[in-house]
Amino acid sequence: MSAGGPSAAGPGVPHPLLGIALIVGASAFFALLDAVIKILAERYSPVMLGWTRYFFHLAVMLLVFGRSRGMALVRTRRPLAQIGRGAALALSALSFFTAVSLLPQAEATAILSIAPMLVTAGAVWLLNERAPRGTAWALGLSFAGVLLILRPGSGMDSWGALLSVVAAFCSAGYALLTRVVAGTDDSLTTLFLGAVVAMGCLTLVVPFFWQWPLGWGDLLLMVGTGTFGALGHLLLVRAYTVASASTLAPFSYAHAACSLVTGLIFFGAFPDALSLVGMALIVTTGVVMALRRRSAT
Numbered sequence: 563m564s565a566g567g568p569s570a571a572g573p574g575v576p577h578p579l580l581g582i583a584l585i586v587g588a589s590a591f592f593a594l595l596d597a598v599i600k601i602l603a604e605r606y607s608p609v610m611l612g613w614t615r616y617f618f619h620l621a622v623m624l625l626v627f628g629r630s631r632g633m634a635l636v637r638t639r640r641p642l643a644q645i646g647r648g649a650a651l652a653l654s655a656l657s658f659f660t661a662v663s664l665l666p667q668a669e670a671t672a673i674l675s676i677a678p679m680l681v682t683a684g685a686v687w688l689l690n691e692r693a694p695r696g697t698a699w700a701l702g703l704s705f706a707g708v709l710l711i712l713r714p715g716s717g718m719d720s721w722g723a724l725l726s727v728v729a730a731f732c733s734a735g736y737a738l739l740t741r742v743v744a745g746t747d748d749s750l751t752t753l754f755l756g757a758v759v760a761m762g763c764l765t766l767v768v769p770f771f772w773q774w775p776l777g778w779g780d781l782l783l784m785v786g787t788g789t790f791g792a793l794g795h796l797l798l799v800r801a802y803t804v805a806s807a808s809t810l811a812p813f814s815y816a817h818a819a820c821s822l823v824t825g826l827i828f829f830g831a832f833p834d835a836l837s838l839v840g841m842a843l844i845v846t847t848g849v850v851m852a853l854r855r856r857s858a859t
Contacts, residue, residue: 657728
């Protein structure tokens with residue numbers, strides 16, 4: 563899962579098409595991550611899957627950046643904010659991994675997609691940012707989309723639905739704290755520390771849920787969770803270094819579209835008509851608000 567794009571500094575020479583391609587690629591990796599988690603969740607606890615996801619995520623980052631960045635990967639001027647970010651990330655991952663084990667992947671991801679709208683509202687209430695016109699309407703329409711997905715008779719697991727909403731709120735908290743540290747900490751440092759703290763939080767409880775992989779295939783899938791997550795976030799960081807946040811914001815919803823594809827390929831699941839309407843309402847509202855914010859900048 564993704565938890566909002568990094569707040570990197572704007573690029574010196576913008577390459578918007580490359581940035582869009584990178585963020586769509588990141589979305590594809592996140593959708594693959596969610597699919598692998600759903601496969602593994604049939605045999606393993608979401609706590610353990612969250613821990614392995616961030617363990618291998620950190621392993622990939624250390625392999626790629628450990629020698630060149632060294633201690634710079636953990637050097638921060640906002641330690642408390644970074645700890646808060648990591649804790650929110652751990653709660654978001656744990657909630658969403660549990661939700662995706664109970665719900666179809668596309669529907670769980672669509673509910674998670676209300677997070678950017680929650681970030682907009684939180685930025686107004688907590689960070690004193692100015693709200694784009696229509697924010698209240700957009701929030702209402704997004705939640706209407708959620709209700710269409712979770713309507714009575716849809717067969718959606720109520721706990722899974724609740725946990726998807728919890729994951730969206732935690733993801734929004736993570737993104738808001740990312741804005742707090744933006745401009746003071748390096749983007750790669752922020753990415754690395756978030757995973758360190760998330761793994762640290764999950765390490766406190768994972769012994770109670772530990773289960774050794776049942777075979778080499780499961781072990782490779784667990785490695786895959788960290789690899790897909792790390793690659794997705796690295797592409798995301800790269801996207802925000804070659805294109806502006808306002809350019810990329812509408813394309814962050816590609817995660818929902820990619821989840822439709824992976825859900826169909828891996829699980830043969832495709833939303834019914836009303837669920838599709840709800841998903842379209844969430845994504846369209848988010849894209850329109852992203853475009854409105856871009857035109858206002």
